[in-house]
Amino acid sequence: MAKKEKVVENVNYLFNKYTGKEKLEGQIDHLQSHIVELEIDNKTLRTKFEKSAANEKKAVAAKQDAEEALNAAGFRISTLEHEIEKNKENSFDHLSFSHVDMLSIRRMQDYVSTLSSLRSPEETLLTLYVCNGSSVSGIFGNDPVEKYIDPDTLHLLEKIDSQNGFVLFHDRDSLVNEVIIPPLPVETSKWLQGTAFNTEQLLGLLSKELSICILLAHAGESFVAYSLDSRHLDSYELIRSNVKSKHGKGGFSQRRFERLRDEEIVHHADKVRESLGELINNLEFDFDYLVIGGDQNLANLIIKDIDVDIPLLFSPVDIRVEKHASEDVLRQVFLSRRYKL
Known part of the structure; x- marks a missing residue:
């Protein structure tokens, strides 16, 4: 019996040797071990991927939250800046000269x-x-x-x-x-x-001494004068015309009244322009300034057709000479304004 088993063992050995079965079985074991290793690596990588995907989702959500918070903060900043500017404007509106x-x-x-x-x-x-x-x-x-x-x-x-x-x-x-x-x-x-x-x-x-021509324009009563030293008047003329007072009623009569009044104002402007032109053109020297006061619209109507190259000086003076001495005009023309801030 033992001899028979020995023979079987020898036959198996010779079979394995010549067929390569043993070698193939070794390769199979090696490949199976490698497959196990790969499965372990695959499982590890899958776990890492799943964690990475979860982290990416969290990162995207966090980014969206951050962007929303940033937009909200930007809107709030813009609102506060607007309120600050508005408060500045309101505070500036209360500022005035003392x-x-x-x-x-x-x-x-x-x-x-x-x-x-x-x-x-x-x-x-x-x-x-x-x-x-x-x-x-x-x-x-x-x-x-x-x-x-x-x-x-x-x-x-x-x-x-x-x-x-x-x-x-x-x-x-x-x-x-x-x-x-x-x-x-x-x-x-x-x-x-x-x-x-x-x-x-x-x-x-x-301290300047100037030669000036003066025009104080008022509807129906204008003043034309000149001074060679800006301290005393050398000549003046008060020009009067019949200009109606403003109408207080409405309707057709008012429109007709205002049209007639406008015609009288134009006539008055023509008279003053003629007097002013003669004064300027008849003198043999150039004025440093043509000082204009009173009704600026009427004054502009008077001087628009006067062809003279004299610097214009607009003055805030708005006095009627019949109520003031003519010499007081110069003092009024050369007043200075002082603002205490």
């Missing part, structure tokens, strides 16, 4: 002399000359104007309407903060800061 005064040339000269005497231990006194049409920020160039003038003062400067420009005297500590509108146009825009105010250009305007 004092407005009209000063004659003599009083203005005394005032400027007082300003000239002020001194500061540091360079805190700012003088700003602004021509008509110039912007305050433009005068400072690349320097930010807020470095020298506070926002409230800047806002008040924007309220000033002057064809002559203006002069600002401003102390950094607000001990002095005033604007002067001179009777003559500011010639050069500039700013200076030091231990004293620079009043040279303003004093020059106040």
Whole structure:
């Protein structure tokens, strides 16, 4: 029996040796082990992928939440900025000049002399000359104007309407903060800061002796005059015409009345234009300015056809000469305005 088993064992050995079965079985075992390893790796990678996909979903959701929060914050910021600007406008609307005064040339000269005497231990006194049409920020160039003038003062400067420009005297500590509108146009825009105010250009305007022609236009009563030294009138004429007062009723009668009144105003303008033209053309010298006051629309109607090359100077004076002495006209024409900020 043992001999028989031995023979079977030898036969199996020879069979395995010549058929390669043993080698194939070894390869199969190796491949099966590799398959197991791959399955383990696959399971690991799948787990990582599932975690990555979950994290990606969370990241997308977090990104959306962050974008919504950012948009909400941006909207809130815009709303707050609008409210801030609105509050600024409302606060600026409450700003006004604490004092407005009209000063004659003599009083203005005394005032400027007082300003000239002020001194500061540091360079805190700012003088700003602004021509008509110039912007305050433009005068400072690349320097930010807020470095020298506070926002409230800047806002008040924007309220000033002057064809002559203006002069600002401003102390950094607000001990002095005033604007002067001179009777003559500011010639050069500039700013200076030091231990004293620079009043040279303003004093020059106040001390000028000018030859001027004056037109004070009012419907039915206009005043034409001239002065060779801007201190005394050398000649004047009061021109009167019959111009009806304004109609108080409505309807057809009012329209007819207003048409007739307009015709009378045109007739009055023709009379004044003739007198003014004769005055200008008959004199053998050129006027420095044609000063215009009163009703600006009527004045423009009067001068539109006068062919003269004289600088125009519009004055806020609006007096009727019959109620004032003729010499008082010059004093009114050369008044300066003072605004205390």
